[in-house]
Every structure is written in structure tokens, then in C-alpha cells.
Amino acid sequence: MKRAILLLLLANLAVLAWEQGVFGPSTTAGREPQRLERQIAPERIRLLAPDQLAALRSGGTSADGASATPACIELGDFDDASLARIQSRLAALALGDRLRSSRVDAQGWFAVYLPPPGTRAEAERMAQELRGRGVRDLVVMAENSAMPNAILLGSFRDRELAQRQQADLARRGFKGVQMAERPAGAEATRFEIRGVDTALLRELAEIRKEYPQSQLGTCGN
Secondary structure, eight states: OHHHHHHHHHHHHHHHHHHTTTTSSOTTTTSTTHHHHTSSSGGGOOOOOHHHHHHHHHTSBOTTSOBOOOEEEEEEEEOHHHHHHHHHHHHTTTOGGGEEEEEEEOOOEEEEEEOOOSSHHHHHHHHHHHHHTTOOSOEEOOTTSSSTTOEEEEEESSHHHHHHHHHHHHHTTOOSOEEEEEOTTOEEEEEEEEEEOHHHHHHHHHHHTTOTTOEEEEOOO
16 A cells, blocks of 8 residues: 555656656647747737838838838839829928939839729729639729729739739639730839828828839838
């Protein structure tokens, strides 16, 4: 009887030592809930939208949300057909001498899209149906954009990537998908805006959405 009690005591001591890691890491160390306990503030992890990421990179705000040095931002490139419209949008921001423009050789650009239906409401309904069928990366173009109410399904600098997107959507049963292009080398206008804070960057990002062929980034110099 004493021998049985002694063996039971030794077994309990062995289990306690194993739980304390005397014999090495526990085999459950990577499982729940221990794995969650080892995460560093998991509730603080968040994904940044492209505009937010651009703001951090450009100095609009620091990682902790504090104000930083105003940035220099480039917005472009705009062909002659859209130039008057974008100039009007920028004029409404009253940028004064912070705004400069230059003529550049535009990069090639290719957009995959569905032509606009009759009304904005129809465009929104079509977009909702597309999302329901698994198409997440889409934008209903603004009514004052170059393609009012068209449904943008991808914007590319490479023709082959655009063609792949168009072909993939066709294979998935989406009809009427088209591709628009602007050849490389055409002359265009690029805008440089200095002293950009977070609020202005947000406004510029909203304007950029009206022009799928444009890009918003930090100044080259």
C-alpha cells in the first residue's frame, strides 16, 4: 500500500514538472489558448487602406496619429480630354502657389470595366450583384468622372495583366467586360501639390477616384 502511494506521489510530481517546462517546451505551446496569450496586443492589429498607407509614407501623419511634416504629393497623369475637369476640381481647393503643373510623357494605362447602365441606381445594383458573385475589387465611377457610372473592375499599367483580368472575368461568366487603354508616350499633365496635410491628402484621394488612369504619390524630388 505504501509503495502504491509512493508511486502515485512520484507520478504527480512528474506531471507538475512537465507542466512547468522542466522537461522542455510543452507540446501544446503553439495551440489555443496559449498561442493567443503570446500575441502582442492582437486587438491593436489593423489593416491600412492604400490612402492611409500613402499618408504614413508621405509624412502626413506618424504611426501614432500625430501630425508630421507636410508632404509634397504628385497627382497625375491627365490627358487633354480630362484636363479642364481636373483643373476645376483642384481650383476648388484654393491651393494657390502650392499647386504646380508640368507636361510629361504619360505611362500606358489599361482599364477593365463594364459599360455604364442607364442610371446611377442601376449601376449600384449591378455592383451589388457582382460583389455577391465574388467580385470585390470594383468601383462605380462617379457621375462627373471620365466614365460616369461605369463599373471599374481593374486598372493596370501592363496590357497583359489587363487582358488576363478581362479573360478571367469572361471565364467566370461575366458578359460585356471591356478594356480601355491610353498608350504610353502620349503627352499629359502632372500636378505637384506642396504642404499636404492629412485632411488635404484625403480630399486628393477622393478626387483621384474619379480618374482611374491617375496615380497619387510622393514627389520625385
